[in-house]
Amino acid sequence: MGVVLKINEIKDQLTNSEQKIANCILDNSHKVYNMSIHELADWCSTSSSSIVRFCRKMGFDGFKEFKIELAKDVADSEKSKDIVYEDVSVDDSIQAVINKISSGNIKSIENTLELLDSYEVEKAINALDKANNVYLYGIGASGLVAMDFQYKLMRINRNAFMYLDSHTQLSTSVNIQKDDVAVAISHSGKTLEVFKAIDMANMKGATTISITKYGDNPVSNVSDIKLYVGGIEQNLRVGAIASRIAQLTVVDILFVGLARKNFKVVSDYLKGTKEIVEDFKIEK
Structure with a gap:
């Protein structure tokens, strides 16, 4: 780093x-x-x-x-x-917005690649592979990333659960089992609901994985496996957009890493889920 x-x-x-x-x-x-x-x-x-x-x-x-x-x-x-990594100004042209958003997203991915520990990533993939159920916790934009992860896991026939309602997330953490995995996604690592859920999952004996920004924070501190993402410092929402892109990158890495462990079976699952929705596409 x-x-x-x-x-x-x-x-x-x-x-x-x-x-x-x-x-x-x-x-x-x-x-x-x-x-x-x-x-x-x-x-x-x-x-x-x-x-x-x-x-x-x-x-x-x-x-x-x-x-x-x-x-x-x-x-x-x-x-x-x-390459310019600047915040968006209200006076910017559309081309400037395109350049700044794109550059910020690229930078956040580059920073994430520097922060990711391949050993921790491998541990996370192995834990997900052995999990009976995977529970995902996140609020706001991080909640949407958690939903994306749930969808990906569902496509390869994994039991994955994510509820946008924070109280439901907390309820699942109370009933989690030792052979389950809980994944907490929070860029700051300080989102109270996410912390409460992952802390409870940890106390219940489940394997816990956090995806947060680098450094000391409550969510990563109570997690067994810590994955860090990079971001960019901005005043408007560019920083939040970039951090979401970084989180999605980590989710994609975990998904592909998990899929490659049993690629033949997973390929059949992916093919099946693709074919079932093909009839709903509009043909010219």
């Missing part, structure tokens, strides 16, 4: 002093990797020891290792500097 992405994803979990350092680095990333630790400390109006602690919190041994990874990030950003 890139340094800039990691800072952006956990920035709201940092202390005020750490956020000050983070903003200083993000605003001057092209200069920081050429600075000494003392120069950066002066630039950020902090101490060298605070810089070291910040680097370690980011998962690095020290400032030197941090700078090396930051330099790689800067080099990568130079390669894609013609």
